[in-house]
Amino acid sequence: MSEETMTHPACQVCGRRLLPGERPTSYLTRDGSDAVVCELCKPRAEAAGWLRPEEADSHRAAGGAPDRRRPRGSMLGGILARRPAVPGGEDRADVVSSPAAPTGRPPSTPPGDETAGTTIPAALVAFNFSDHRRTVAGLSRTLGPPRASALAISAASGDPAVRLTVAWELTWYQWEVSQGSRGPEVRESGKGETIDQLRAPDRTWNLMVDSDGTLQQRAAA
Ligand SMILES: [Zn+2]
Incomplete structure (x- = not known):
């Protein structure tokens, strides 16, 4: 440490x-x-x-x-x-726009990379290599195994992106994975308390969560 x-x-x-x-x-x-x-x-x-x-x-x-x-x-x-847990963020679970997105400058795509956006498998790899995985592992140790979903969405830029949702009984987190200048970038995009605050597509639990916080897709039934 x-x-x-x-x-x-x-x-x-x-x-x-x-x-x-x-x-x-x-x-x-x-x-x-x-x-x-x-x-x-x-x-x-x-x-x-x-x-x-x-x-x-x-x-x-x-x-x-x-x-x-x-x-x-x-x-x-x-x-x-009664106070929002995150200043200015808590009650607006649908806020996904990135305030950092510069205008008038198209996102750079590496030469030879045809897919400007982020697929679900690529998003899971990016998440599993990020520090956010440890957040999931730490919470799982105390709150038990979570449920999780990955959902293809459109980023504020219009590019394909992926929203990851990890939910316990008392708290949930969302991360958005989108294409940055140096590959997929993972950022926390929302959090809240109860699962009924989540939209139905985010409650389609299509991921498995390992005890170390690693996310992976469920095998198709
Ligand atoms: Zn805290």
Whole structure:
């Protein structure tokens, strides 16, 4: 683990690197391992049954088995839950446009590369080689195996792109894979909480997820 990582740990729920001065909250996950959680993700951590270390101690002292009782932070959780988890993004799951897309400059296509867009197999390879795979692996360790889908879409540029959706009971993430100047690029394009926030095509679970976060297509039935 690098020194940088030690100074600014990543939130175990959203994977976001904490900012300097941001105070992480320590939790014990349901399997008893330590986890650092950012302020915005505390409600989700508590909903998943994670406990503050002092709560876990009092549990043990009382001889209680770990259960899903509401931790006493739930009132604070209710307050925080009213705030969007991602500034400006949370309630608009259909936002896929890229603000970074420059106008008036066509995307460069490497010579000899006929397919300017991204196919689902190419998108899965790009995802599996990205750091986002580790986000899926980390969440799977605490939340259990997710469901996942890959959907061919049109990027903001009009080029073919692929939207990947990975969903647990309490949280879901989406990534968009599109052709960048140096090959397929993977970026987080959305996240939310419950599966019913997702559109039906994104809930067509056509992928398998390995415990290390690797996505692969299901064999055709
Ligand atoms: Zn977080």
